[in-house]
Amino acid sequence: MGMVLGRITVETPKYELIKACSEYEIRKYAPSVYAQVTYNPSQFKGNKDGGFMLLANYIGALGNPQNAKPEKIAMTAPVITKTAAGEGEKIAMTAPVVTKQEGGGEMVTMQFLLPAKYQKAEEAPRPVDERVVIGEIGERKYGVMKFSGVASDAVVADKLQKLKESLERDGYKIVGEYELARYNPPFTLAPFRTNEIMIPIE
Known part of the structure; x- marks a missing residue:
């Protein structure tokens, strides 16, 4: 409740x-460690948050964690969306959910910040799904x-x-x-x- x-x-x-x-x-x-996935919303019937399930599966939010250990990772907040117009413009990822315009069409990068116990990207479990990428932000x-x-x-x-x-x-x-x-x-x-x-x- x-x-x-x-x-x-x-x-x-x-x-x-x-x-x-x-x-x-x-x-x-x-500084933080993040997990992210980039996709076209059309893959999810136009849903900009359609990639959420890929990251939720990685951390094990809805079942068995889809990472190499496998290790369950606690969910964090917030979910962050970043929007930028521009053809082929590269955007620095700074939070859990990022939306950007790329190549004239909309691509969405969704990002979760991982719990603070992960100080470096290599400390986080390796994703099973290659679409999920682990990185660091300063x-x-x-x-x-x-x-x-x-x-x-x-x-x-x-x-x-x-x-x-x-x-x-x-x-x-x-x-x-x-x-x-x-x-x-x-x-x-x-x-x-x-x-x-x-x-x-x-």
């Missing part, structure tokens, strides 16, 4: 809170705006614009594409969901 009402019961990424104000927070995140800094409800395209666009304006007004330099972080499963009631717009800054 707790998860239906928005309770977050899984590990979340560690970060240092650098600044907090009414409009946003500035956070510095610690320390990074974000301007973050938190909001509840359903993260529809229109809501995200509005929040993104407001966050950009606030960060630029206060002298922060934006250095990458925004990310949408979703902390709750789909069955969480909309008013109790936790979402965040995250913009990389320096």
Whole structure:
């Protein structure tokens, strides 16, 4: 029942809170190890989150772990989506779920951050499915705006614009594409969901 009402019961990424104000927070995140998969949503009837099952199978969220040990790996939050327009543009992966435009068509890269006990990529179990890739991301800094409800395209666009304006007004330099972080499963009631717009800054 707790998860239906928005309770977050899984590990979340560690970060240092650098600044907090009414409009946003500035956070510095610690290095992380991730598992990711890239696919075309058309493979999953247009579902952008269609690759979720490949990663869930890797960590053993729904049954036996599909990795070489096999070792069950704890689920983490948030799921993060990163969108960038551009033909063939390579995007640095910085979170669990990444969406990017590639080669004129949409490709989705979904990414889970693995639990903090994995300090290096080689410490994580090797995936059985070769579509699942393990990697590392270093320390990074974000301007973050938190909001509840359903993260529809229109809501995200509005929040993104407001966050950009606030960060630029206060002298922060934006250095990458925004990310949408979703902390709750789909069955969480909309008013109790936790979402965040995250913009990389320096």
